[in-house]
Amino acid sequence: MSMLKVIEVLAESDKGFEDAAQNAVTQASQSVRNVKSVYIKDMNAAVENGQITSYRVNAKISFLLDDQDAG
Numbered sequence: 001m002s003m004l005k006v007i008e009v010l011a012e013s014d015k016g017f018e019d020a021a022q023n024a025v026t027q028a029s030q031s032v033r034n035v036k037s038v039y040i041k042d043m044n045a046a047v048e049n050g051q052i053t054s055y056r057v058n059a060k061i062s063f064l065l066d067d068q069d070a071g
Helices: 017-029
Strands: 004-013 035-048 051-064
Touching: 004 017, 017 035, 017 051
Parallel strands: none
Antiparallel strands: 004 051, 035 051
């Protein structure tokens, strides 16, 4: 049976929410292997002078654990 682990990360972009989500996956992939899915838990944006300056996501990244030998 496969086991997955989930980590929660925050990421941002000045381009949009989709780019912020991709940044979350890209950065997580540098630290963990076998990323299988991303769930966007929350989205928000920073605003200055009536303009959106950055898009932010709170993402849950799921990845497959490495196989462990029992003995």
